[in-house]
Structures are given as C-alpha cells and as structure tokens.
Amino acid sequence: xxxxxxxxxxxxxxxxxxxxxxxxxxxxxxxxxxxxxxxxxxxxxxxxxxxxxxxxxxxxxxxxxxxxxxxxxxxxxxxxxxxxxxxxxxxxxxxxxxxxxxxxxxxxxxxxxxxxxxxxxxxxxxxxxxxxxxxxxxxxxxxxxxxxxxxxxxxxxxxxxxxxxxxxxxxxxxxxxxxxxxxxxxxxxxxxxxxxxxxxxxxxxxxxxxxxxxxxxxxxxxxxxxxxxxxxxxxxxxxxxxxxxxxxxxxxxxxxxxxxxxxxxxxxxxxxxxxxxxxxxxxxxxxxxxxxxxxxxxxxxxxxxxxxxxxxxxxxxxxxxxxxxxxxxxxxxxxxxxxxxxxxxxxxxxxxxxxxxxxxxxxxxxxxxxxxxxxxxxxxxxxxxxxxxxxxxxxxxxxxxxxxxxxxxxxxxxxxxxxxxxxxxxxxxxxxxxxxxxxxxxxxxxxxxxxxxxxxxxxxxxxxxxxxxxxxxxxxxxxxxxxxxxxxxxxxxxxxxxxxxxxxxxxxxxxxxxxxxxxxxxxxxxxxxxxxxxxxxxxxxxxxxxxxxxxxxxxxxxxxxxxxxxxxxxxxxxxxxxxxxxxxxxxxxxxxxxxxxxxxxxxxxxxxxxxxxxxxxxxxxxxxxxxxxxxxxxxxxxxxxxxxxxxxxxxxxxxxxxxxxxxxxxxxxxxxxx
Amino acid sequence: xxxxxxxxxxxxxxxxxxxxxxxxxxxxxxxxxxxxxxxxxxxxxxxxxxxxxxxxxxxxxxxxxxxxxxxxxxxxxxxxxxxxxxxxxxxxxxxxxxxxxxxxxxxxxxxxxxxxxxxxxxxxxxxxxxxxxxxxxxxxxxxxxxxxx
Numbered sequence: 001x002x003x004x005x006x007x008x009x010x011x012x013x014x015x016x017x018x019x020x021x022x023x024x025x026x027x028x029x030x031x032x033x034x035x036x037x038x039x040x041x042x043x044x045x046x047x048x049x050x051x052x053x054x055x056x057x058x059x060x061x062x063x064x065x066x067x068x069x070x071x072x073x074x075x076x077x078x079x080x081x082x083x084x085x086x087x088x089x090x091x092x093x094x095x096x097x098x099x100x101x102x103x104x105x106x107x108x109x110x111x112x113x114x115x116x117x118x119x120x121x122x123x124x125x126x127x128x129x130x131x132x133x134x135x136x137x138x139x140x141x142x143x144x145x146x147x148x149x150x151x152x153x154x155x156x157x158x159x160x161x162x163x164x165x166x167x168x169x170x171x172x173x174x175x176x177x178x179x180x181x182x183x184x185x186x187x188x189x190x191x192x193x194x195x196x197x198x199x200x201x202x203x204x205x206x207x208x209x210x211x212x213x214x215x216x217x218x219x220x221x222x223x224x225x226x227x228x229x230x231x232x233x234x235x236x237x238x239x240x241x242x243x244x245x246x247x248x249x250x251x252x253x254x255x256x257x258x259x260x261x262x263x264x265x266x267x268x269x270x271x272x273x274x275x276x277x278x279x280x281x282x283x284x285x286x287x288x289x290x291x292x293x294x295x296x297x298x299x300x301x302x303x304x305x306x307x308x309x310x311x312x313x314x315x316x317x318x319x320x321x322x323x324x325x326x327x328x329x330x331x332x333x334x335x336x337x338x339x340x341x342x343x344x345x346x347x348x349x350x351x352x353x354x355x356x357x358x359x360x361x362x363x364x365x366x367x368x369x370x371x372x373x374x375x376x377x378x379x380x381x382x383x384x385x386x387x388x389x390x391x392x393x394x395x396x397x398x399x400x401x402x403x404x405x406x407x408x409x410x411x412x413x414x415x416x417x418x419x420x421x422x423x424x425x426x427x428x429x430x431x432x433x434x435x436x437x438x439x440x441x442x443x444x445x446x447x448x449x450x451x452x453x454x455x456x457x458x459x460x461x462x463x464x465x466x467x468x469x470x471x472x473x474x475x476x477x478x479x480x481x482x483x484x485x486x487x488x489x490x491x492x493x494x495x496x497x498x499x500x501x502x503x504x505x506x507x508x509x510x511x512x513x514x515x516x517x518x519x520x521x522x523x524x525x526x527x528x529x530x531x532x533x534x535x536x537x538x539x540x541x542x543x544x545x546x547x548x549x550x551x552x553x554x555x556x557x558x559x560x561x562x563x564x565x566x567x568x569x570x571x572x573x574x575x576x577x578x579x580x581x582x583x584x585x586x587x588x589x590x591x592x593x594x595x596x597x598x599x600x601x602x603x604x605x606x607x608x609x610x611x612x613x614x615x616x617x618x619x620x621x622x623x624x625x626x627x628x629x630x631x632x633x634x635x636x637x638x639x640x641x642x643x644x645x646x647x648x649x650x651x652x653x654x655x656x657x658x659x660x661x662x663x664x665x666x667x668x669x670x671x672x673x674x
Numbered sequence: 675x676x677x678x679x680x681x682x683x684x685x686x687x688x689x690x691x692x693x694x695x696x697x698x699x700x701x702x703x704x705x706x707x708x709x710x711x712x713x714x715x716x717x718x719x720x721x722x723x724x725x726x727x728x729x730x731x732x733x734x735x736x737x738x739x740x741x742x743x744x745x746x747x748x749x750x751x752x753x754x755x756x757x758x759x760x761x762x763x764x765x766x767x768x769x770x771x772x773x774x775x776x777x778x779x780x781x782x783x784x785x786x787x788x789x790x791x792x793x794x795x796x797x798x799x800x801x802x803x804x805x806x807x808x809x810x811x812x813x814x815x816x817x818x819x820x821x822x823x
Contacts, residue, residue, distance in 0.1 A: 402685070444685045480687050516691045575678060575695075 058131045058176075133179045139192040145169040280501055295498055298606020303598045305591055306337030308537075314343055322361030324350070330357075335546040338537045344456045351543040352453075352469030354462065368461075375461045379432045399434045399441045403427055410447040414532060416455045426450055429464045436468065443478035446471070448527040452536055473543070477523050488522050489515040491617045492553050492560075498614050499557060499600060503564040511574040517581045521556050526588070529559075534590040541594060547601050548619035558596035559588055677788060689723075696728040701737045701791035703783075706752070708742040708771065714752045717760065737790035738767045741783055746773040 131150055140149045145166025163169045173192065176182060182192040280295040309330075317330045324330060327350070339347045349355040359367060382396060390397050407426040411417045417426070429450060434441050449470055454463040476484025493515050496504040507513055520528050525542060527535055542552050563580065566572075572580055604610055605620055612622040680699075682692035696702075702724050706713040721738065730736040740761050742752065754771060761767040768790070770783040 443687065478687075482687055482690050485691070511694075511697075514694060516694055519688075519691055574698075575680075 058133060133176070136176070136180050136182075136194045138194060139173070139176065139182065141169060141173070141192065148172070280498055293609055295610055296608045297499065297603040297610070299603070300599055301602055303595050303602070305595060306333070308338045308340045309334055309343060309347065310340055311343055314339075314347060322364060323359065324357035327357040331544040331546055335541055335544040339540050341533070341536070344536065344540065345458060345462075348453065348456055348540065348543075349462055349466055349469075351540060352466040353472070354465040354469050371465050372461045375432065375464050378435045379428060381435050382431055383428075395438070395441075396434065400431055402444070403430045403434070403442045403447070406430075406442075406444060406447045411451045411455075411532075414451075414455070417451060422454065425454060425460055425463070429454065429460060429467060432464060433467065433471070437471070437475075440471075440475060440478060445478065445524045448524045449474065452527070452532070452539065455532075456536065470539075470543075473549075474525065485519065485522065488550075488553060489518065491550065492518060492522075492556055494611075494614050495553060495557050495604075495617060496560065498610060499603070500561050500564060503561060503568065506564075506568050507577070510572070510577060512577050517578045518556050518560070520582070521559070522552065525552055526555070529585045529588050530590055531586060534588075538590055538594070547598070550617055550619070551597065551601070553617065554597040554601050555593055557600060558593045559584070561600075562593070562596070677791065693723075693727040696724055699724075699728055700794045701739065701787050702728070703739045703741060703787055705741045705743050706757075707744050708752045708757075709744055709747050709749045711751050714742075714757065714760075721764065734765055737794050738764070739783065739787050739790065740767050740769045742769070742771045743774055745771045745778060746776045 136150055138150075141147065142149075146163050146169060148161045148163065148169060150161070163172065173182065181195040183195055184192055280297065313333065317324050317326070319325050331351070334347070334351065350357060354371075355364060356367070382400075385393070385396070390400075404427060407423050407430065410423070410426060412423075416422055426447060430442055430446060433446070450463065450467050453466045453470065454460075457463045457466055476487070478484075493504065493513060496507070496515075507515075525535075526538055530538060538555070542555070545551075548554075563584070567577060567580060570576070570580075601618065604614065604618055610620075615622050680692075680695045682689065682695060702721075704717050704720055706717055708714075717740065724738075725733045725736065728736075740757065742754070742757050757771075758769055761769040768786050770779045770786070772779040772783055774780060
C-alpha cells in the first residue's frame with residue numbers, strides 16, 4: 001500500500017489553519033509563531049462548520065479549493081506575517097493513496113485502485129481535514145519523523161500527513177503540544193498520546209453525534225484505534241487484511257468524492273451498524289495494486305438453546321424394531337439441546353458411530369457381541385505379553401509407559417476416578433487403543449478424551465469403541481507432524497480475520513497470529529476448560545457434526561471474541577494472552593458460547609463475499625463463479641431453506657494451497673465485477 | 675520484579691508449538707533425568723533447538739542452566755562428572771543436581787536461573803538503546819520518554 005504519493009508539481013499546496021469557535025478565548029494564544037500556518041488566518045468555526053460547537057480545530061485545506069473563510073474572515077486577530085513559518089509551503093496534505101473510489105470504467109465497485117489518482121480527476125478533490133484538538137487521542141509518527149497520522153478519540157484517523165523533514169514534524173508536534181499536551185508512548189516510540197487530563201469529556205452536539213450509532217461506534221473503537229493505525233503503517237498489508245486501519249481512509253475518501261462527508265460517514269456507519277464494526281476488507285494483491293473487497297456478514301441473529309433430549313424423545317426416535325429411521329433429525333435435536341445425563345450412555349454410542357442407526361435391536365445385539373470379541377482379542381494381545389517379550393518390544397513398552405504416567409493424573413478429582421479400578425480401566429482401554437492404532441499410539445491428551453466417555457458409558461468395551469469413534473474425528477490433533485493442529489490454528493485465524501478483523505489485527509500485532517494459545521482448547525475440545533457436566537454437553541453437541549464438522553472452531557471463536565475487549569483494552573501481549581486464555585479455564589459459560597457460535601455460523605452462512613477458503617472451513621457451499629456476484633444482500637440469502645443445518649459432509653479437505661485459494665478468489669472477484 | 679517460567683514439557687510432537695515461547699527468553703533451563711542416559715544425550719539437541727528458535731544475539735553467552743533431576747532415585751545412570759564435563763564444554767553452563775520430589779537444590783537452581791536471567795535482561799536493554807530516530811524538541815515529551823512501563 002502506498003501512502004507516500006510524490007507531490008505532483010501541479011498539486012496545490014494545502015494550508016493548515018487553526019480554527020476556533022468564536023467563544024473560545026484561546027484564539028490569540030494559538031496564533032503563535034509555532035503554528036505553521038499558511039495564511040495564519042483565524043477563523044470562526046461557525047463560518048466553516050456551524051455545528052462543531054466549541055473547541056479548537058486544526059484544519060488542512062487545499063489552497064485551490066474554494067475558501068470562503070478567506071472572504072468571510074472577520075479579521076479578528078489577524079496574524080502577523082511573522083507568524084508564518086518558513087517551512088509552511090512544504091507542508092502538504094498527502095493524497096490518500098488508497099482511494100475508495102469507484103472506478104466506473106471497469107465497473108469494479110468497492111475495489112480500491114492503487115493507480116495514482118489522476119491529477120485532473122475532478123472526483124478526487126479532498127475536503128478539508130479538520131481535527132478537533134480536544135479529540136486527539138494520539139499521533140503516530142513514522143518514516144523517520146516525516147509521516148504523521150492523527151488518531152482521534154472516536155478511533156478515526158486522518159489521512160497520512162507528510163512532512164519534508166523531522167524538523168518540520170517537531171515544530172508541528174510542538175504546536176499540537178501547546179494546545180493539547182502530548183506524551184510519547186513508552187510502549188511505542190512512534191506514538192504520541194494525548195494526555196488523559198487534557199481530554200475533556202466529550203460535550204458536543206456535533207454533527208457526528210447525531211449520526212446513527214456513532215457514539216457506540218466510537219466506544220467500540222476507542223482504545224483500539226491507536227494500535228490499529230500503528231499497524232497500518234508497520235505492516236500495511238496485514239492491516240489491510242484485517243481492516244480497521246482502513247476505515248478512516250474509506251470514510252474520508254468517500255467524503256472526498258461526493259463532498260457530503262457526514263452523509264458518507266453515516267452511510268458507512270449504517271451499513272455496519274448491525275454490529276457497529278468497521279468494514280471487513282479482504283485484500284488481494286495484484287501487480288502494483290491491490291483489490292480490496294468488503295465482506296459482509298449476515299445479520300447477527302440470536303439463537304435459543306433447547307432442553308436436553310428426553311428419554312421419551314429418544315424412545316420415539318426408534319421404530320418398533322429398534323432402528324432409528326431419521327438419525328439426522330435426532331442429531332439436530334441433540335445439537336440444539338444436548339442429552340439428558342441419564343440418557344447419555346445410550347445416546348453417545350450412537351453419536352460416536354459405534355451404534356449404527358439402521359440396525360434393529362436384534363442386529364445391534366449381534367454387532368455388540370462382535371465388538372466385545374474384537375476388543376478383548378486386542379486387549380489380550382498386549383495383556384498376554386510376558387515381561388521378557390516386552391523388553392524386546394520397545395514400541396509397546398514406551399507407549400505403555402506414557403499411558404501409565406498420564407492415567408494416574410487424569411481427572412483424579414472426580415469421584416469416579418479417585419480410586420484405582422477406573423484408572424486401570426482407562427489404562428487398559430488406552431493401551432488396547434495402541435494395539436488398535438499402533439501407528440498413532442498413545443499421545444498426551446487422549447486420556448482426557450477417554451475419561452468422560454468411560455464415566456458416561458461405564459462399560460469397558462463400549463467406552464473403547466466410543467473412544468475409537470471420537471478419535472476418528474480428532475486423530476489429526478495427535479499426528480506427529482502436528483499438521484492437524486496447525487491447520488486448525490490457521491482456520492481459526494482465517495475465521496477471526498473475517499469475523500473480527502480488529503481483534504485479529506490486535507492478535508497479529510502481539511505475536512499471537514499463530515493462535516497457539518488455543519492449543520489446549522482445540523487439542524482436547526475444551527476438556528480442560530469446562531467442568532465435568534459442561535464438557536459432556538459440549539462434546540455431545542460437537543459429535544453431531546452439526547452444523548459443520550469444524551464447529552469446534554466456531555465455539556473457540558465464540559469464546560475468544562468474548563475476550564476481545566479484555567485482551568485489547570488491557571493491552572495484553574503474547575505471554576499475557578496465553579496466560580489470560582489459560583486462566584479462562586472453568587470460567588467459560590458454555591451455553592452462551594454455544595449460542596454465539598451458532599449465531600456466528602449463521603452470519604458466515606448469510607454473508608456475502610465471504611472468501612471461499614473461509615466458507616470451506618465451515619463446509620458452506622462456495623458460490624459458483626458464474627453467480628458469485630449475484631449473491632443477494634445479507635439477510636435475504638436462502639438461509640430459510642437451510643433453517644436447520646445439514647449434517648456435515650465428511651471431513652473437508654485441507655489440501656487447497658494458498659495460491660489456489662487466492663487464484664479462485666480472484667476469479668470469483670473477476671466474475672463478480674466484470 | 676517477577677519472572678515467568680514456561681514449562682514446555684509434553685510429548686515431543688507438541689514441541690513445535692513450544693518454540694513460540696522461546697523467543698524473548700532470558701534464560702533457558704535444560705532438565706534431564708539422571709536415571710535416563712537418553713535424556714542426557716538429548717541435551718545437545720535441545721540446546722541447539724533453543725538457540726535456533728530463540729536466536730539470541732550472543733548465542734555463546736546466552737545463559738543456560740542444566741539440571742540433573744531425580745537424584746533421589748537409586749538407579750542413577752549418568753555420572754555427575756559426565757554432566758559437568760558437558761556443561762564445561764558449553765561455555766561453563768551452571769549445573770545442579772536436583773530432586774523436585776525431595777526439594778534438593780531446587781532453591782539454589784532457581785536463584786541462579788533468576789540471577790542469570792536478570793543479567794541477560796539488562797544486557798539486552800543496554801543493547802536496545804538505539805538513538806532515537808525522531809529528534810524531540812518538546813520538553814514535556816522528553817521527560818516522559820523514560821517511563822518504565
């Protein structure tokens with residue numbers, strides 16, 4: 001992304017003005033020689049911006065643009081020519097390099113062109129930049145003291161202001177400092193923070209305040225804007241991908257285009273008012289420019305959880321011969337409400353593909369006998385080994401040693417596992433699993449996955465086969481290469497990037513983009529985060545495979561985004577984030593997290609222009625190229641047709657490479673706009 | 675003054691995720707089991723792995739501490755001398771024989787770890803004192819520059 005546009009010779013020089021409301025007594029003071037003013041004219045704010053209320057304003061204005069204030073200048077305190085800084089002519093309003101302008105020639109709406117704006121482009125006339133000095137939250141100075149961005153308390157940022165040298169910057173900062181004391185951030189040397197006490201409570205009736213949702217919008221952004229903008233400059237691409245760095249630019253530049261800044265802002269806000277978040281932008285790099293697309297998520301629809309499945313419902317789900325004619329309906333029911341605890345021993349084997357729904361009671365009995373035989377045959381394989389044999393079987397001996405170490409520290413706080421007999425059962429099942437799947441063997445974490453199952457089904461053989469069913473779903477977590485875990489981290493990151501770009505960008509900047517702080521969550525499906533009853537509820541919900549096979553990622557996303565403000569406002573860094581996430585253990589509200597996860601799923605499903613790779617993570621259909629552009633606006637997607645999520649269609653493949661994704665995404669974009 | 679101790683223990687396959695925690699460490703404690711020669715032999719690779727992942731500025735002088743744990747057990751298999759020699763060969767790494775179970779030498783080991791970490795920390799800070807790229811003239815700003823948060 002280009003911020004620094006070379007000033008063209010025909011580029012008119014802007015002027016900087018200090019404006020003050022007529023009632024402000026500070027006008028004279030601020031007409032100090034420190035102010036790099038072009039004309040140094042003081043101006044009654046009301047002439048220019050009647051609704052601004054009281055306060056001190058800085059204004060940058062193109063000197064070629066109509067400047068009614070010159071004629072309207074009442075001549076109060078006409079500054080002496082000496083007030084002009086010799087540098088003033090070099091102060092320049094940097095043209096926003098990334099414009100949110102409609103390139104109508106190719107019809108690519110929403111696209112951002114990186115080509116330099118044509119000097120003769122009538123569309124590209126900036127409106128004056130005005131900054132209420134009391135609203136300055138911080139200034140970020142980069143590029144060796146030559147580039148400055150002003151972040152205001154509502155999180156909005158000015159376009160980058162380019163100074164010819166750091167000396168110019170210094171005098172500018174001095175000038176700001178004389179009005180609004182600023183201190184250099186001790187955390188970030190490029191950041192100057194307006195001092196807290198100098199920030200009066202916002203007492204304005206300014207136009208922006210009347211905008212729908214603006215106050216809340218501001219609230220959400222305050223405290224995050226500073227860092228976001230910093231990121232924008234340190235890593236423009238990442239910042240673009242994650243959004244907020246751009247929101248100010250978009251708002252500003254829309255204003256530039258149509259000269260109706262407030263309406264433009266209002267529009268922008270209205271579009272996002274359903275959650276008062278900045279736009280979600282997806283950037284695709286092309287040669288020399290990038291395409292930025294705005295992703296819209298669907299409406300945030302609250303969902304209700306149901307009561308757990310009852311014995312009556314379970315019985316009714318079976319036909320007279322004991323088959324379950326509509327297993328999908330049963331899964332949907334369980335997805336929405338879970339299962340009554342006393343029923344779990346019967347239902348879990350069904351959820352874990354251990355009991356097959358199409359079998360009659362008679363057939364089921366036979367299958368169970370078969371499973372029993374299989375289990376004990378495998379158990380005998382290791383249990384019958386002599387010590388001498390074991391000494392020559394390192395592979396098994398090592399696996400057994402690992403199992404022994406872990407089972408003695410698995411859920412010993414639960415009465416069920418406080419004694420030794422059930423610990424022995426855990427051990428036996430896990431070692432038998434080693435025989436069943438010797439290549440995978442035993443990996444830490446498996447004992448955590450088995451213990452609730454054993455507790456629920458109580459039977460060694462059933463517990464083993466249920467565990468096998470569970471492992472079928474999560475064995476990727478335990479691979480030697482850890483590819484499965486890494487895939488989940490990157491999937492979770494991709495989801496967060498779309499769902500909450502602000503938060504995602506915060507994590508990226510705090511060395512947490514790898515998402516490894518969610519390792520324990522995903523490895524053992526929140527086993528260490530939830531209490532005993534809750535973990536059973538979560539797992540039976542997840543085992544339904546609804547609404548997608550990766551729903552655990554949405555649960556993780558839901559838990560995570562509930563922590564966003566804590567993490568951001570506390571400015572947690574890498575290790576603090578790990579600590580905070582670990583400390584959430586036993587403090588997670590499962591039902592609300594499940595609800596939010598389901599809501600988020602709906603938002604992704606009903607969204608438009610959600611990138612195909614993200615849709616694939618959630619088993620959502622990727623719109624065919626031909627009608628990628630005709631996706632209806634959010635909310636009217638044929639979501640109603642899929643009111644109930646359909647069962648997961650198996651594991652999605654993780655084979656799509658980044659370049660492929662990008663390519664397909666570009667193709668989708670192209671077809672959308674051509 | 676507070677320290678963070680990250681235990682990257684766990685099965686080896688999970689170690690790839692542990693490397694994220696190596697960065698920014700001020701001291702690395704290598705622990706082996708005196709009853710298990712294998713664990714002693716792998717000290718080399720753990721040390722190398724740490725240095726690669728953490729890439730400290732001055733690898734030869736990065737503070738390590740080696741602990742030979744489980745000295746409470748009878749079936750000792752790694753002689754003290756051998757461990758000391760290894761530590762000597764690696765630029766005099768401090769070595770302690772400990773028992774977490776019996777709390778033998780644990781206190782002393784952590785004292786040394788903390789001391790060396792602290793020394794490392796201040797060294798790094800000295801190193802980071804780059805001249806500021808932005809010259810400041812505003813005095814109120816300059817005063818705040820050195821705040822310690």
